[in-house]
Amino acid sequence: MKRLLIVLCAVCSLALFSCDNDGIATSTVSFYAKLPKSLSSKSPDFNGGTLTLTNVNTGIVTTEAMSSLAISFPEVEDGLYNIMIEGSVKYESTDVEGNAVEKEETVRALKENVEIVGGQFDMNIELFLFKASNGFIISEIFFAGTETPEGKQYNEDKYIELYNNSSEVLYADGLCIAESELNTAMSLNEYTPDIRPNETPVSSVYRIPGTGQEHPVQPGETILLCDVAINHKEGNANSVDLSVADFEWFDGADVDVDVPETPNMIKMVSTSASVWSLHNRGFSSYILFRMDDVTPEQFTTDYAYHYQYTFVWGDFVRVMEFDAWKVPNDKILDAVECSTPSDFEWKALDPSLDLSWTHSGDGDAARYGKSVKRKVAHTEDDGRKVLLDTNDSAFDFIATAEPSPGEIE
């Protein structure tokens, strides 16, 4: 037994020795978190949190508790890192009667692809306020479409489902749904102007019609938006029944079929003259917002967005210019970032809107007939389901889920 121990010790020390000696440089790293500027007048106080350091190359995750805004790591292997902070902040506020109250909110920060090298590495990180929504949210996105029994791609059964996650009756009138202009699988070289921290570039925007109180949605009820509101199982056994849909997005009789039983949404803008078809592999992201005082005409002109980037493909290099539209981030009610594990390159949405991303399949045939669907957080006593919404779709959503249009499971 003793001999065994000695051998084990020898092996261990050998292993340690070899670890110490494998030549990867390390750095001493310090992070200094900054509290959100919006709270600067309210005497904010950091109430602790955690910092997660993920080595992009090796996948090794280090989590460290933060008791103050500064945190140091003595030996971090040089490499590319993603840094995420989640914590809480206490601050003083006043209620409607003018009484001082102490409030507590979640704060977060995310920095991606930070290169740590050089022995000593210091970094300031801005925290942002994070509020869980309590209203309309996107509960399901079916962007992949299906494959017919004959093995053909079928795109007409795509849909987006919205959900009243509050305990009150809400009105869907004026809700707008949009697809992001930026693609999570294609990071743009020399992309400018990068407006993502404040506004989200979008390519297609459709609005639910109504004057304000025409489309009430009960707590725990859904609103189903789709391209073609029929029972698609009629011609494609692998598809879904969308005859229960509430609204269609419609792009003109010359390119799109129109189902008379289902009202159409108002087409605000689109960069495409043909049918809006959600990105088939899920490289686009989706936002839900409200800009009731902006008419489609005003949106077209006042929210136009021109940007450029440098396209490089082999020896082909060219500055590409594009026109799209933008939505102010503070108008956004909910946002869901989509991508795939193999293709994700960058975030189309600011981390304050969605910290992460979800996916259906991995760009392969496994995506067909599968959606991304929000998890149920808990069920209220009255049976109402409350869906998980922490603005962290990797956590909030079931990836590659079984679609259930109009149903919450």
Add this chain to the structure above:
Amino acid sequence: MALLGNGVRAQETYRFSGVVKSEKNDEPVAFANVVLKEVNQWGITKNDGSFVINQIHEGQYILIVSCMGYEKLETPITIKGNVLNYQIRLMESMEDIDEVVVIAQESRQNGTSSLIKRDAIKHVQPSSFADIMELIPGGVSQKNGLTTMKLLHLRVPTDVYLYKTTVGEFNSSLGTSFVVDGVPLSNDASIQNVTGSYNEDYLYYRNTTGKGIDMRLIPTDDIESVEVIRGIPSVKYGDLTSGVIDIKRAYRVDPLRARIKANEGTKLFALGKGYRLGETEILNANIDYVDYKSDPRNPLVNYTRFTGSFRFSDVQKEGKNKHELKVSLDYTGSFDESKRDPEIDNKQRLKNSYNQVRLGSTLDWEPQDKDWLEMLSYSISGSYTFDRRRIQRSVSGGFTPIMTNRDAGEFYGEFLPFSYIGNLTVKNIPVHLYAMLSANLRLPFAGRIHNVLIGTEWEYDKNHGKGEIYDETRPVYAGVGRPRKLNDIPSIQKFSVFAEEQVKIPVGRHVLTLQVGLRGAMAMNLSSEYTMSDRFYWDPRTNLSWNFPSFNVMDRKFELTLNTGYGWQTKFPVLAHLYPDLSYVDRVQLNYYSSTRPELRRVQYKTWIIDNTNHNLKPNRNEKVELGFTLRSDKVRMDIGAYYERLKDGYKMLNSLNVLNYKLYDIESGPEVDELTGPPTVDMFNSEAKRDFLTSAKRGNGSKEIKKGVEYQIDLGEVDAIRSRVSVNGAWMYVDYDLSEGYYKGSSAIMEDEKYPYIGYYTWSSKSKSYEQFNTNFRFDTNLKEMGLIFSTSLQCMWFKSMKYIPHNGMPDYYIDKNGNMFPYTEEHTKDPVLKFLYDKPDPHEFDERREPFAADLNLTVSKTIGDNIDLSFYVNRILNYYPSYTQSNGARVHRNVTPYFGMELKINL
């Protein structure tokens, strides 16, 4: 005799005698032919090399001395009195009689050309004709697959046709004439297009409509020699712009030979024999079978070829009835097939079967008394091709209407079923007839005897196929439904006349050889609406060689010839260019798709018929200039030649502009679903008027193509020190593809929920490019006769390749609004918030050169004769290769990867 122009002093004749000796060892040469060309007076040398020709009139003549095993000598001679004891020295032929030549030899007999003989073809171990083109200057060895069409692009860098998005419009391959035993092959009536299959790569890469001859169809085992004329061909060759591939097949007694070849994916089996039927009659027969799989692990895409050939010849070279008659009957079967993995989709099948039967005959007849007619020739040929393409696939049609109306107007229609199996067959039956009659004349006028070739040619191309055949209510490509019968298209007939004179003019000790010809060609059976109709297009073509007197440098005899040429070549449009399908454009105006009552589903649509026939289509015309020289000394021959070709109005797909007025009905403005008793009608709904641009593909003469370059070949002959024949060849070549006509292009920008209101007319294209490449192949062919081994090493160096976009300003010339008003487009419009969308701003680096640096391959080919009857050969290409990584101007690092490939074959004389 009175016919002779210089026969003024007809009574005075002289005697010409002398001795023919070998340049190498001064031995007398027996049985050499000594001819005074202009008067066709001749003598034959005796054993001591002596000859005599009597009764010669005074004059300047070309003396031609020829003998087997020696180079033919042509030299001017002036006869003013008796010439006695004239000394002639013949150089030994570069080829020993039994020497095996495995390279392409340069020739300037018929413009700039390369001659590839049977042994060279054999040594390449080809699967199809495409493989032997690596032998010509500028050629590089390539792994030629057989599952896609193989077109020949002469004097075009390898990268031009690398991708589908090519700028080359196949004008080079269309303008290359393949002549087999004196008869051109034709692909001009073939139409393999499938409407709506724009994204179908399988069909695209096997569709040779308007692109020329698919070299996969040409077997190589029956070929005796191939002449690749890249320069200016004789006027007897017509309907071409780029060059001629003149294939002469074997008409000779041969033992029964078999060839079996195997390499990655290929299995080839060929059998051939030549029988003697009588004293002058020979019958040759060949069959060949090839099976090819592009990926041996994937048996779902494959290619099969089966060919058979019977060739009869009757050749009488002596006596009073000299003639050469050839008759051939050929069958070519070519079969492409592709299936999808049955586990994914067992319904998808694509299958092409191409069957051609060709019958041809040529006769050269020489009269006994060659007074003014030296030879009379004819060629006739006919071919019938039955080409069938079958496509089967499952289609999801759900939301696409069925549109089969053949009239313009507004129609109600139904939707296609959600899913069905679509079947489509293309029956393409091109028929080609050909007849040529020519005469070689000796005409005395203007004080000389003129050797003149005159002739006339007629060619007929017609398609007898039914074209696309399918159930119009269940189309393979949803939204398509108005096929056309190909046999409704009229035939095209081409009529040509040609005349050419070849003269040798002695100037002191120099000899000028001049070939001057003119060819006129006309397309017949065209309606008078066509500009081309009943109009002759004239091709003047001339080649001039200037042979300097031989000179000695360091005890070596050198001969220098300067070669130059200038000429025009014309290729007429093919049937598909002249008679495009009518374009049916449909716009759905009402799209009513009830979810609860399927019986109410209905579309209402408007149809326009656009005829994109271009009556102003002109033939492709290529202007060529050649300049070069040939330097020879003993067995060394060096050929260097520069060329410049300009095809001003090549065929190119451009477009026509149309404005469509239509309505979109708003179904929310109509009755509720429950109120309807039948499918809705448009009067129930409000509508919104719409107006859109539509551009529709139209063939024009819009491609401007420039080719220039230098081709070179240095054949050092057998280098004794290494017992190898050493040769170096290659080319620097440059091509430039630009637009010579404009086209319309809109913007996909959406303006306030409406399609973009203007369309631009552009006279530049962002696809216009120029390409350049420079290569050298170093070859060492070692023939170890005693061991029966031929060992070839080829070092193929690509010094560089480069590509550049042709500069443009990014602006249209003018723009048009939806009412048809035209406005000039100016610099300031590029900043206008609306008009800027017509401006395609060039990137600062867009027109930079993209250069791919040096790369080299080493290829080995070995043939070994075992016993008397077995040849075993193999090749390994890229056995060594050097493809260094390089950095592009934008900083990107490019790693190039190539893999060796190999094959082997067995030849047996049975």
